[in-house]
Amino acid sequence: MIVLQATQERLLAALQSVSGIVERRHTVPILANVLIRRDGGAVQFTTSDLEIQIRASADFGGDAGPFATTVGARKLIDILRTLPAEQTVTLDASGGRVVLKAGKSRFTLQTLPAEDFPLVQEAPAFGPAFAVPQKVLKRLLGLVSFAMAVQDIRYYLNGILFVAEGRRLTLVATDGHRLALASAELEVEVPRQEVILPRKTVLELQRLLAERDDPIELRFASNQAKFTLGTLEFVTKLVEGKFPDYQRVIPTAHRNVLVLGRLPLLAALQRAAIMTSDKFKGVRLHLEPGLLQVAANNAEQEEAVDELDVEYSGEVIDIGFNVQYLLDVLGAMAALGAEHVRIELQDGNASALLTVPGEEHFKYVVMPMRI
Secondary structure, X not given: OEEEEEXXXXXXHHHHHHHHHOOOOOOOHHHHXXXXXXXXXXXXXXXXXXXXXXEEEEEOXXXXXXXXXXXXXXXXXXXXXXXXXXXXXXXXXXXXXXXXXXXXXXXXXXXXXXHHOOOOOOOOOOOOOEEEEHHHHHHHHHHHHHHOOOOOOOXXXXXXXXXXXXXXXXXXXXXXXXXXXXXXXXXXXXXXXXXXXXXXXXXXXXXXXXXXXXXXXXXXXXXXXXXXXXXXXXXXXXXOOOXXXXXXXXXXXXXXXXXXXXXXXXXXXXXXXXXXXXXXXXXXEEEEOOEEEXXXXXXXXXXXXXXXXXXXXXXXXXXXXXXXXXXXXHHHHHHHOOOEEEEEEOOOOOOEXXXXXXXXXXXXXXXXXXX
8 A cells, every 4th residue: 555655855844843752762662653644635644752742744645545554753754864855755555564665765664553652642621722923932932941940850940831811921931040031922812821841842842833924823731732833733741830930030129230232241251151160150240330340260270351341330249140041041132133131130149130122021030159
C-alpha cells in the first residue's frame, strides 16, 4: 500500500513540525517513532513524549484505504534531508516495514505497531478558546522565557505562567533571582484562567511559532493546555503548583530613575563581563549625578571599569548584579525595538525595575547581589 506520496519539501516540513519533542534514544522505544495515520486523503503525523503530544495533518497522494504505523522519526527526517527538495517521495508499506522511494534511492525501515503508540488522553473540558497572532505570542515568549528556572527544586518555577483575564494575556517567568513580565491585548474577553506551561513546552512553542499574523488558538483545562496552529495541534500537560505572587515582587515606588541608551549599556556590560569568572558573574554599578560607572574584577586581580555619561540627578547608589541577568534582558528588549532602557532603583539593597520607555506591557525585576 502506498501510504503517501509528496515532494521532499512538503513531507519534510510536515515531519519537522512534530519532531521537536522526539529523542533518538528513549526508554520507551516507540516514543522515538512518529505515528503515521492515513484516512482517506488526509495523513496525520503524531509524536509524543507522554507529557506533550503534537499532531499535524496534510493532504498527500497515496492509496485511500485506512492505514496506521509508526516509524523512527529522526531517521526518516535524516533521510529526507539528503534528498532534493523538488523530488517526489513515496512511502510504501509492506509486511511490517515501510519502504521510502525517491528517484533511484530506496530505504527499507522497520516499524512498530500503531496500536502500541501511547496517545495523550485529552482533558474532558477546556475553558473558552481565544486566539492571538503567532508573532505576538512568539514575542511574548521571547521577552520572558530567559527568566525561567532550569531544573529548580521549586518545580513551578521551571516554566512560564500564562494569565488570561478580560482582554489581556500576561506571561510571567521567574527563577527566584529575577522576574520578567510581558502582556498583550486579546480580541475577545475571557474569564480569568491561570496555568503554568512547562519549560519544554515553552521551548517547543518558540520553535513552532512563526513571525506571521496567522492566529494561534489557546485553550486551557485544569491539567492541560491545547494550542492550534492551522493544521497543527499541540497538547501539553501543565505544571501543578502555586506560582509566586508576581504583583508583590514588582516595585512601584522607587525614587531614583535613570534612562539611558540600551546599546551603550549593553556594550559596557559585555566588556565588564570579560573580567568576571564562570563561578562569579558579579558586576558593580556606581551611579551618581551625570555618571554611571560599570566595574568588574576577578580572582587574578584583573579589573574592568567603564564610564557612561547619563542624565541622572538622583542619589548616589552602589549596587551589584549578576551581569548575565542584565545582558539577558537587554538582549530580549531588542524584540521591542528598544533604543532606551529605564532603570528604577531604591538603594543598593533593593531590587531594580527595568522597563522600556513607552512599552508599559513589559517589566523586568532583578535582585541585587553582594559584591
